[in-house]
Amino acid sequence: MFTQQLPEPVLFHALKHHLDFIEGFVQESVRVPEQQLIKALRTIGSSQLDLYLGPLSPQQLAREAILYLQERQLLQPEPYLRHLGSAGFQVLPLSDGSDWTLRWGLAENRHVHLHPARYARHTLRVKANHLKSAIAAAVASIKYNRSIDLDLLNQVRHAWLALPPVKAYTSDEGLGSILQLVRGT
Helix, strand or coil: CCCCCCCCCCCCCCHEEHHHHEEEEEEEEEEEEEEHHHHHHHHCCCCCCEEEEECCCCHHHHHHHHHHHHHHHCCCHHHHHHHHHHCCEEEEEECCCCCEEEEEECCCEEEEEEEEEECCCEEEEHHHHHHHHHHHHHHHHHHHHCCCCCHHHHHHHCCCCCCCCCCCCCCCHHHHHHHHHHHHC
8 A cells, every 4th residue: 555566677665756646645544553654654754855746657657767778778787787877877758758867776676766856847846854744644634534733733743753843834835835735735
């Protein structure tokens, strides 16, 4: 439920980088134990990241990356690693005009690690803690049949994410705008 099964050798963290996946995650997460949810949310990390808002599903992203690499005989680990070069990454353009960063994946049989490129088309640069907080608040709102307010937001930031409380937020910037995205409003 919390992971997107993609064809090998692609590694892609959809909960961290794909808005449509996140929206589905919120809806499905209301039925799982909090500890499992907390564990999934903590995989998002705490730095900045790029969130893909575009039309391609995680499956489509993976298929396009694989096709691109196959056409250039770069799908196998050794040629792929050479392709990444000394910089350790390459940029991959996809059919919707977005750019994606290819890196070396550390998971077994998943050496093609796919990330949205920084500030690329169809992406938004976000703080990971804002994204985690927005997801947690959206899940808690549904799970406990409560509206999202500062009290609920700070409750999940403390109990689920071990984050300090926020004093306020507005719906048109930062945490508030991410919350609106995650909720689909």
